[in-house]
Ligand SMILES: [Zn+2]
Ligand SMILES: [Zn+2]
Ligand SMILES: [Zn+2]
Ligand SMILES: [Zn+2]
């Protein structure tokens with residue numbers, strides 16, 4: 541037995557079940573255990589515990605189902621499918637950056653790209669789908685349009701100032717709001733007295 545340790549390292553036998561080289565002194569024990577508990581996967585050749593064989597097949601080799609579009613496909617292309625090809629994968633509109641399923645993208649961008657936005661250089665309204673190429677060649681040279689619109693705005697501001705009402709909104713707003721509050725309070729008290737059938741303890745006068 542003392543000398544056996546040296547020869548064990550060199551003398552091996554091939555297990556008839558898993559085809560692995562096993563020290564000859566262990567081969568009987570190994571074979572018993574191996575053939576009882578392990579199973580060779582017919583697809584990848586790995587030795588799999590019998591009780592996990594089905595799970596191994598399903599999680600490793602069985603066709604996979606895309607969780608987005610429910611299409612069944614080879615497992616190795618699932619990631620690429622989900623990332624680049626799946627019609628239900630989420631992409632973003634190049635104009636408004638709204639996230640939506642890839643299958644709806646063309647139709648959405650058809651509409652979205654037709655919206656217009658102001659080119660800050662030439663002050664013209666440009667379709668979003670043309671904005672990129674427009675900006676690359678826009679000289680911003682339509683300065684008389686920009687100039688006149690600037691003048692118009694300045695003129696409007698002057699007129700407002702002349703009318704003496706650049707900040708008229710807040711001034712008019714507060715008395716109106718006060719009246720509104722009083723009216724609401726009055727209605728509330730009135731309703732309260734109707735619904736609860738009791739005399740209001742306070743008068744609706746502030
Ligand atoms: Zn074996
Ligand atoms: Zn396998
Ligand atoms: Zn899919
Ligand atoms: Zn969009």
Ligand SMILES: [Zn+2]
Nearest residue numbers: 659661662678
């Ligand atoms: Zn422009």
